[in-house]
Amino acid sequence: EIVLTQSPATLFLFPGERATLSCRASQSISTYLAWYQQKPGQAPRLLIHDASTRAADIPARFSGSGSGTDFTLTISSLEPEDFAVYYCQQGSNWPLCSFGQGTKLEIK
Amino acid sequence: EVQLVESGGGLIHPGGSLRLSCAASGFTFSSYSMKWVRQAPGKGLEWVSYISSSGISIYYADSVKGRFTISRDNAKNSLYLQMNSLRVEDTAVYFCARDNRWDLDHWGQGTLVTVSS
Numbered sequence: 277e278i279v280l281t282q283s284p285a286t287l288f289l290f291p292g293e294r295a296t297l298s299c300r301a302s303q304s305i306s307t308y309l310a311w312y313q314q315k316p317g318q319a320p321r322l323l324i325h326d327a328s329t330r331a332a333d334i335p336a337r338f339s340g341s342g343s344g345t346d347f348t349l350t351i352s353s354l355e356p357e358d359f360a361v362y363y364c365q366q367g368s369n370w371p372l373c374s375f376g377q378g379t380k381l382e383i384k
Numbered sequence: 385e386v387q388l389v390e391s392g393g394g395l396i397h398p399g400g401s402l403r404l405s406c407a408a409s410g411f412t413f414s415s416y417s418m419k420w421v422r423q424a425p426g427k428g429l430e431w432v433s434y435i436s437s438s439g440i441s442i443y444y445a446d447s448v449k450g451r452f453t454i455s456r457d458n459a460k461n462s463l464y465l466q467m468n469s470l471r472v473e474d475t476a477v478y479f480c481a482r483d484n485r486w487d488l489d490h491w492g493q494g495t496l497v498t499v500s501s
Binding site: 308310319320325363365367370372375376377 | 417419428429430431434436441443479483484485486487488489490491492493494
């Protein structure tokens, strides 16, 4: 079983600041990693796939990096609508998959 | 526009059964594998089940194996999840999602299943 650990659990930042979210895998997953954004009462939305490729219609302020076991989602300058919960998901053992426990991004 | 619409959730007693449906539109349903993912209240996301585009290949999370059955009807552009022997810990919002191999690129809005006596 591949376990994903996200940090921090909660991140408090001001609008306009840079956000850096981390996801660590329990074993190497190459670049088979995706990031999702979820707002209250909504379904998750795909932001990044293959560790660093933005999904369709995702703003350029979102970027992903990493390979192997360590991955980062960066939001370069936070907009008010970016405050949400973010999940990473690995697809290395597709068709199975697993998710991290999430990072909640809150307004300071 | 890709659309996935779940239905069939509700309140059910422990040990009961429920069948969820997911109606797909806006893409060639028969060309895509699909997944069910659930989210318990206030908790994170948990993968539940996978079905290949043809329906031949099927996988389940250990937590639901032997109790849940995934299926699809490509003629009706529909995905299903038959849930038997339901437990309190199965209480969650259930999402269907289009499987894009390494990620899930489109999700439904979810349907709430509450298992309680």
